[in-house]
Amino acid sequence: MDRGKLESAALLLTIAGVLLIVPPLVQIFQWRQRLLGVPVEVIYLFLVWAGLVIGARALARRMPHDPEPPGEGGSGQ
Amino acid sequence: MSVLSADLVIATAIAYVGLLFLIAYMGDSRTRSRSGGFLRSPFVYTLSISVYCTSWTFYGAVGSAARSGLEYLAIYLGPTIVFIGWWFILRRLVRISHEQRITSIADLLSSRFGKSSRLAVLVTVIAVIAIAPYIALQLKAVTSSIQAIAGTSEFSRGRLEGIDEVGLALGVAAGMALFTILFGTRNVDAKEQHHGVVAAIAFEAVVKLTALIAVGVFVIYIGGGLEEIFSNAEQTGVDIYSTDTFGERWVAMNLLSFAAIICLPRQFQITVVENSDENHLRTASWAFPLYMLAMSLFTLPIAIYGLVAMPAGANPDMFVLTLPLSAGQEGLALFAFIGGFSSATSMIIVESIALSIMVSNHIVMPIVLRWAADKRVGDGRGVSQLLLSSRRFSIILILGLGFLYFCFTRDSDALAPIGLISFAGVAQFLPAIIAALFWREATIKAATAAIAVGFIVWAWSSFLPSFETSSPTVAAIMAQGPWGLSWLRPEALFGLDGFDPLVHAVFWSLFLNTATLAIISLLTNQSALERLQANLFINVFGRGGRGQAFMRGSATANDLFFVAQRVLGDERATSIFGQEARESGRIWSNLEPTPAFIGRLERELAGSIGAASAHVMLSKVVSGDAISLEEVMQMADETQQAIEYSLKLEKTSAELRSTAEQLAIANRQLREVDQQKDEFLSQVSHEVRTPMTAIRAFSEILLDSAELQPAEREKFISTIHKESLRLTTLLDEILDLSALERGERGWENQPVDAEAALDQAVHVCDALARQRAMEIVFAERAPSATVAADPNRLSQVLINLINNAIKYNGAENPVVTISSRIEGGFYLVEVSDNGPGVVKADREKIFHKFYRGRRIGIAQTGAGLGLAISREIVSRMKGSLELVPQPGRGACFRVMLPLLQVGTVAAPGPSKPIPPDARRSVDAAPRSLSES
Numbered sequence A: 001m002d003r004g005k006l007e008s009a010a011l012l013l014t015i016a017g018v019l020l021i022v023p024p025l026v027q028i029f030q031w032r033q034r035l036l037g038v039p040v041e042v043i044y045l046f047l048v049w050a051g052l053v054i055g056a057r058a059l060a061r062r063m064p065h066d067p068e069p070p071g072e073g074g075s076g077q
Numbered sequence B: 001m002s003v004l005s006a007d008l009v010i011a012t013a014i015a016y017v018g019l020l021f022l023i024a025y026m027g028d029s030r031t032r033s034r035s036g037g038f039l040r041s042p043f044v045y046t047l048s049i050s051v052y053c054t055s056w057t058f059y060g061a062v063g064s065a066a067r068s069g070l071e072y073l074a075i076y077l078g079p080t081i082v083f084i085g086w087w088f089i090l091r092r093l094v095r096i097s098h099e100q101r102i103t104s105i106a107d108l109l110s111s112r113f114g115k116s117s118r119l120a121v122l123v124t125v126i127a128v129i130a131i132a133p134y135i136a137l138q139l140k141a142v143t144s145s146i147q148a149i150a151g152t153s154e155f156s157r158g159r160l161e162g163i164d165e166v167g168l169a170l171g172v173a174a175g176m177a178l179f180t181i182l183f184g185t186r187n188v189d190a191k192e193q194h195h196g197v198v199a200a201i202a203f204e205a206v207v208k209l210t211a212l213i214a215v216g217v218f219v220i221y222i223g224g225g226l227e228e229i230f231s232n233a234e235q236t237g238v239d240i241y242s243t244d245t246f247g248e249r250w251v252a253m254n255l256l257s258f259a260a261i262i263c264l265p266r267q268f269q270i271t272v273v274e275n276s277d278e279n280h281l282r283t284a285s286w287a288f289p290l291y292m293l294a295m296s297l298f299t300l301p302i303a304i305y306g307l308v309a310m311p312a313g314a315n316p317d318m319f320v321l322t323l324p325l326s327a328g329q330e331g332l333a334l335f336a337f338i339g340g341f342s343s344a345t346s347m348i349i350v351e352s353i354a355l356s357i358m359v360s361n362h363i364v365m366p367i368v369l370r371w372a373a374d375k376r377v378g379d380g381r382g383v384s385q386l387l388l389s390s391r392r393f394s395i396i397l398i399l400g401l402g403f404l405y406f407c408f409t410r411d412s413d414a415l416a417p418i419g420l421i422s423f424a425g426v427a428q429f430l431p432a433i434i435a436a437l438f439w440r441e442a443t444i445k446a447a448t449a450a451i452a453v454g455f456i457v458w459a460w461s462s463f464l465p466s467f468e469t470s471s472p473t474v475a476a477i478m479a480q481g482p483w484g485l486s487w488l489r490p491e492a493l494f495g496l497d498g499f500d501p502l503v504h505a506v507f508w509s510l511f512l513n514t515a516t517l518a519i520i521s522l523l524t525n526q527s528a529l530e531r532l533q534a535n536l537f538i539n540v541f542g543r544g545g546r547g548q549a550f551m552r553g554s555a556t557a558n559d560l561f562f563v564a565q566r567v568l569g570d571e572r573a574t575s576i577f578g579q580e581a582r583e584s585g586r587i588w589s590n591l592e593p594t595p596a597f598i599g600r601l602e603r604e605l606a607g608s609i610g611a612a613s614a615h616v617m618l619s620k621v622v623s624g625d626a627i628s629l630e631e632v633m634q635m636a637d638e639t640q641q642a643i644e645y646s647l648k649l650e651k652t653s654a655e656l657r658s659t660a661e662q663l664a665i666a667n668r669q670l671r672e673v674d675q676q677k678d679e680f681l682s683q684v685s686h687e688v689r690t691p692m693t694a695i696r697a698f699s700e701i702l703l704d705s706a707e708l709q710p711a712e713r714e715k716f717i718s719t720i721h722k723e724s725l726r727l728t729t730l731l732d733e734i735l736d737l738s739a740l741e742r743g744e745r746g747w748e749n750q751p752v753d754a755e756a757a758l759d760q761a762v763h764v765c766d767a768l769a770r771q772r773a774m775e776i777v778f779a780e781r782a783p784s785a786t787v788a789a790d791p792n793r794l795s796q797v798l799i800n801l802i803n804n805a806i807k808y809n810g811a812e813n814p815v816v817t818i819s820s821r822i823e824g825g826f827y828l829v830e831v832s833d834n835g836p837g838v839v840k841a842d843r844e845k846i847f848h849k850f851y852r853g854r855r856i857g858i859a860q861t862g863a864g865l866g867l868a869i870s871r872e873i874v875s876r877m878k879g880s881l882e883l884v885p886q887p888g889r890g891a892c893f894r895v896m897l898p899l900l901q902v903g904t905v906a907a908p909g910p911s912k913p914i915p916p917d918a919r920r921s922v923d924a925a926p927r928s929l930s931e932s
Helices: A003-021 A025-029 A038-063 B008-033 B043-052 B053-082 B091-099 B107-113 B116-149 B154-160 B163-184 B197-225 B227-234 B248-263 B265-273 B280-296 B299-309 B316-327 B330-371 B382-408 B416-440 B444-466 B472-480 B499-522 B528-538 B557-568 B571-583 B593-611 B611-621 B623-705 B712-743 B754-771 B791-807 B868-875 B916-932
Strands: B750-753 B777-778 B787-788 B815-825 B825-831 B880-883 B892-898
Touching: A003 A025, A003 A038, A003 B053, A025 A038, A025 B623, A038 B091, A038 B280, B008 B116, B008 B163, B008 B197, B008 B330, B043 B197, B043 B265, B043 B280, B043 B330, B053 B116, B053 B197, B053 B248, B053 B280, B053 B299, B053 B316, B053 B416, B053 B880, B091 B107, B091 B265, B091 B280, B091 B316, B091 B330, B091 B416, B091 B528, B091 B892, B107 B116, B107 B330, B107 B416, B107 B528, B107 B611, B107 B712, B116 B330, B116 B382, B116 B444, B116 B611, B163 B197, B163 B330, B163 B382, B163 B416, B197 B280, B197 B299, B197 B330, B227 B299, B227 B750, B248 B265, B248 B416, B248 B499, B265 B330, B280 B880, B299 B787, B299 B892, B330 B444, B330 B593, B330 B611, B382 B557, B382 B916, B416 B444, B416 B499, B416 B528, B444 B472, B444 B499, B444 B815, B499 B528, B499 B623, B557 B571, B557 B593, B557 B611, B571 B593, B593 B611, B623 B712, B750 B754, B754 B787, B754 B791, B754 B815, B754 B825, B787 B791, B787 B892, B791 B825, B791 B868, B791 B892
Parallel strands: B777 B815
Antiparallel strands: B750 B787, B815 B825, B825 B892, B880 B892
C-alpha cells in the first residue's frame, strides 16, 4: 500500500476506536445479560480494545519510515 | 494473627528501593559503556511509558470499579486512542522535540510560541499546582497500604506505634524526595535523558503488572471462577451491570485521559524526551495499549468479589491488599504491596524529575540570568552546579506541595477523584499543544491567555471544591457562591447546574480555553520569531525541518565558549567547539561564530536549560540579534512567498493551457458541424432537385403540347403526382429528423410491450414481403418484454429495419430472419437478411444522413434518412441501434432497449392520445419505404 492509504488507514483506525467507545454505540451492548459469567458490555469493551491493539500492531510495521533529519545525527556524546 | 509487621513491610520497601537504585546505577553505566543495547529496546521504552499506571491504577481502579462500575476503563481507553493514533500526534511531538532539543512540556509550548519565557513560567506553575493532588494521591495510597497491611494487628505496628497517618505520609514524602534526588539529579545530561531511571521504571512496570495479575488470578481462584463471582454479587444485590456508566461522565473521562497521556509532565518526559529512537513509538503504539489492557483485566473481578467477600465499610481502594490478607495469604499481600509501592514510586520519581526540570529551567535559570545581568556568573562550573541544586530544591518543593494537599484533603476517601482533578488541570495544555502542532496562526498571546483562562476556571471549579471538607470558607463558597454571587458557584458556573462536577469543570475549562485560543489568535499578530518557530513545528516532516540559524553579530568564539562552558560543562563544550573547529578547518582560537554554529549551540544549550533560557542567554552574548533576526525572517518569508507565487503561477499557466486546448477542440467541432451543415444542405438540394426537375419537365410538356393523347397526359400527371409525393415524404423526414435531433418534440416514454410492437411491424411489412415473394422467418422470440418507449416510434423503427431487409435483399431465395430475446436487463431484436450485406467501410456510415450503402446490384431508392431517424429514435428510448457483424452473407441490425424496471418510469396514466404529428410520421415512414 502507498503512504496515503496507510495514513488513511491509521486515521480510520483511530476514529473507529473513538466511535466504538463513546455513546451511542457503546450503549447498544448494555443488555443486562452475561456472557461467560461477565456482563456483555465488559466483554464488548475488552474486545474493542484487543481489536485496536491488533489493528495498531498490523499498521505499525507497515507505516512508512520518515527520513532522518539532516545534519548531526544525535549529539556526539 | 498476622505475621506481617510494619517493620517488615517498611524494611521490604526500603530493600526494594535499594534494588531499584542498583538497577538505575547499572543502567546508567551500561548505556555509558554502550553495552546496554537491551536498555534501548522498544520494549523497555514501552514498559517505561507505563509509568502512567500509578497507584491510582493499582489500588484506585479497583475502588473506582467497586463504586461506579466500568468507569475506571475510561482512564485507559483515552491513552489507547492516543497510542493507536501515534502517527498523528506523538510522532510529531517526538520529532519536534528531538530537533529542537525540547526538555519538557513547558519548553515545547514556549519554543513553539516564540521561545517565550513568560509562557514557560505559566505552564510550569500550572503544572506544579495541578500535579500536587496527584502526588498526594500516591502518598495517600502508600500510607493507606502500609496501614492496611500492618494495621491488622495491635502488636504488629512496631515502629509505627504512635505515628498517625500524617506522620507516616510525611515520612513517605521525605523518603521519596531523598530517593528522587539521589536518582535523578546526579548530573545534567545534554539531552535531559535518564537511562538509569528509565531502566528502573521499566523494571517497576513488570513488578506492578505481575503483582496485580497474581492478585487477580488468586481472586478468581478463591472466588470460584468468573461465573461464580458475578452470580454471587448479583444475588447479594450488587449492580454488576453498568447502567449509568456510558453517559457524559464517561465521555469526559475519556477526553481527560486522552489529554493526560500527552500533557502530564511525566508522560511527556518518558514518551517524548527520553525517547532515543523514533521507531520505538511503532512498538509502543500497540504494546502500551496491550499493557494497560492486561493491567485492567482483573480490576472488575477483584472489585466485585471484594464487595461480596469483605465486610461492609471496608475501603474498596485497598481490596488488592485486604483480599489476600483476609484469606491468610501474607506472601501474596506483601507482593501486592510491593506492586502498589512500585507504581507509586515510579510515578513520583519521574513526575518530580520532569517538574524539577521545568522549575529549574524556566523559573530559576531566568532569575539567575537576570540577576547576573551586570556581573557575569562566576566560574565555569557555576551554572551546572546551580542547575543541579535548583532541581533538588524543586523536588523537595513538589513533594512538599503534594504533602500539603494531602493534609488538607485527607478526609476525602476515594483515590480516583483526586487523580481526575490533576488530569483536568494538565488537560488545559491540550488545546495549545494541538494548536502548536497543527495551527500555524496560533499566537503567543492567545496561547498564554487560553492556558491562563483554562487554569483559572479549573482552579475554581475543580481544584477549590476539593478543600470543601477541610475549609468552612470553601464550603460556604460552594453553597452560595463568592459574595453571594450564586452564578459563580464553583460547581454551577454561569447557572449551569445539575451536572456531574467533573463534567461541569471539564466542559467550562476546556471550552473557554479553546475559545480564547481561537479568538485571540485571530485578533493578534505573531512576532517574527513566532512565525519562524510555527513554521518549524508545522513543517517538521517537510524539507529542511531543522531550525535555521538566525543570529549573527559581534560575538567572539571566546564569549560563546564561556557561555557553553558555564551551562554544559567543560568537557561537553570542548567537544562541541572541537568538532566545529574540525569541520570548518580553522584553528580553535580563530573560530568564526557562523550563524549555523550559533544555532547549533543554542539547541545544545536548550537541551540543558530550555529553549527560552538558551535564547536569552545567547542573545546576551551575541549582539545585534533583533535586527538580524528580522532580516532573516524577512528572507525566510520572501522565500516562502516566492515559492507560493511560483506555485500559483504554475497552476495558472496549467489552467490556461487546458482552457486553450478545450477551445481548440470546440473550434474543431464547430468547424466539423459547419461542414456537416453545408454537406447536408447540398445533399438536401440535390435530393429535392431530382423530383423537382422531373415535375418541371413533365409540367412544361403538358403546358406546351396541347395535342397530347389523354393516356399520355394521364401518365405525365401521375408521374408529377408521384414525384411530388416523394418530395413531401422527403421534406417530412428531414423535418422529423431535425426535430428529433434538436429534441424539440415532446417525448414521453411509456411502458410498451415490445413484442406486440414487433408483431405489428411484421404485419405491416407482410404485404411488401409477399409482393417480393419473400419469406419472413422467426427465430427465437422473447416471451414478452416491457420497455419504456413511444409505441408508434418503436413500430416505425422496426418497420424501417424490416423494410430495408426486404428491399435490399438481392439473394435468389431471399429470407428475412427476425429474432428477439432478453439478455442482461436488455430487450434485443435482431433483423437479418441473406442479401449482400454491408461493406465493411460502410458499417458506421450507413447511419449517417443521406448515406446510401453501396449495395451491389440493387437500385438505390429512398432519401437515406431512415436509419439516421431510427437510430435517433432508439437513442431517445435509451437504447441502441447497431449493425452487428455476422458470419456469412447478409446484414444484421440489432435494436437494444433497456427492460423497464418496475417503478423507474412513472406509472402509465390513462392511455394518452397519440400526438397527431407522431401519428403522421409513423404513417409516413412505412409509406416512404414501401413507395420508393
